[in-house]
Amino acid sequence: MIVYDKTIVQNNELLDEAQSLHKAGFIDKVQYDTIIKELVITKTHDNILVRALFFILGVFLYSSICSFLALISLEALDTNYEYLVFFFAIVGFLGTEILARSNFYGHGLDDAFILGSQLTLAIAVGIATDFDELVMAAIITGTALVSYLRYLHLSLALLFCLALTYTLVFGIFELDESIHAFLPFIMMVYALTLFFSSKTAIQNLATAYYHKGLLLAQNFTLILFYLSGNYLVVRELSVALLGQDVAIGSDIPFAFIFYAFTFIVPTAYLVLAVLKKERILLWIGLLSFCFSVYSIRFYYSIVPIEIVLTIGGAVLFALTLFTIRKLKNKETGITFQPDRFTETNAFLTAEILVTSQIGSIKPELTTASPMEFGGGDFSGGGSGGSF
């Protein structure tokens, strides 16, 4: 099923491991370079900037091919323009196959064709079926799955998860109206089923090829599980999709369940993450906890935002300080000591970017007034001749 030569995929994984050993300081640069020379790998770009550059170029290439084809065929075609879009999708799939066979993997160019082909196919199906979302989602679920199994791109695994979920949701809307009210619970059951099936699949894996994709699916279901019971999501969606009215003083059905869910699930995630030492789960837990706070504040904002920010900032600082003190000298298990295997560089770069955005000093009269920290509402712009 996999289009790439299996040994090359394995070499990719070996090189990944060698790279993390190198970054962790277990092997030196000379040795790492010899390993690079030793292993035959795919044409891949690790650097996200380089990959983005080639992605943009790939998009240009794909769209220029399509526009050329459109231009020459428009004179021949008098009616049925919609089939042209199917043709674009075929071009995309062909391009993907050619690039994959020439050993492009995560290069940027192939990303453009892979995502472009799925997108054009979805549009083409949409045009042919009068934008029937159920059919579109169902077809993309299939193509994304097959493409993932063949090209091993994580973006496709994510697309598969999303499309499958959409298919389910739209499918339920096709059913009797009495079932609609149970949508949150159906989604929870669906998320749990998917979670446990991907978990068993990971445990039974013999090779690492599909490991990342399954891991992605597993974490996707965790997020989905949380969102399907989150109070804000349930309430807003039941207003938007099911047309329920929430009068002042009343609440959605089963409200107490969703209130509890909104806080129990993130807490459970956090506890489990620390117990099982799972970093991704920890992040999902943290983000979902923040979203829970936001959800409740959305309806019941007792304290104004600036006080929350100030006090929250101070409390968070104190708590973190306390935790760091506690963990500082631990050598094993949960610790504040930097792990040789985790990368922190990306964080540092992001911090510098954010700092120079938020703390940036701007020209004009507002130059250094307190307003500039008000969340970026005051764009300085060019000040003209005042200087």
Added chain:
Amino acid sequence: MNPFKEQKTQELFDRKLITETQYTQVKAYRNLEIFSLHAELKLFLYLSVLSFTTGIGILIYQNIDTIGHVVILGIVLMVTAVCFYLSFKQSKGFDKEHIHFENPIYDYVILAALLLSCIFIGYLQFQYTAFGTHYGLATLIPTAIGLFCAYYFDHKGILSIAITGLAAYVGLSVSPQALLQNNFYDTNTLSYSAIGLGAILIAWALYSNQIALKKHFTQVYLTFGLHLISISCLNNLFQPYWFVFAMILGTTLFYFYKASYKYQTVSLLIFTVVYGYIGANIILLKIIELIRIDEFLIPFFFLVPFYFIGSIILFIKLIKQFNKQKTQ
């Protein structure tokens, strides 16, 4: 824990790509089962500093008429002073080399101190117009404090704030968002100042490299310089004197191409290449405009895919060459 990681280490060892000592070291380290919260806790510190200073900023702005000014100023000044005091106490003093606090917490304490002192000075100017109509001074003082802190405490984030302060002094807004939206340099004089400032930043980076003063700051300066000069040159390509700016752009990009090799920075290379490509395409469009394309529309569209294939091959070559010398 990813079971395949250990399997891969084993495989590397089996293929004699790592030695036995290395293999046992890695295995022993993995057996410690370290779950480091280093990055997460530092991120919390960072977020707490940001939200605290933002909150204080909004609070002051909203209550400017109700609370006594002296009270506000006093509180802000006190917190700032405490932060500065703690940072100075923990600091090892100025050094030309790369230094860092023993405890990374103080990176965030000093950041808070700087942000708060910006608020303090801004408030002074806003409420009491302490600097009168010398608005420049109100920008320069935070910038000066920022530069001092950046060098004394070795803090890249503060350095970038200070550079945005310098830019603000000449009338530019160079926060990343402003750069992305390209909403600066509407006027010619401003773009001249941008090019000038960019050149000064590059010159300073080169000079500090020569005297070995905080060599690791070079990349920050060069990045700002590259974006400032390139974006204002690109904007000026649509102006009457576009030829001059094309020359400046060409020279700058050539320099940065060399610099990216010298300092081994792939991000510099990428942005150099991107700006060069945009510039070249603008000039190409100018030529196409001259030769009246309407009559050759079909051959033109036929050539476009090949043009992109050509540029892709060119880019692949550029990146390959860069990676090659990197491994050598």
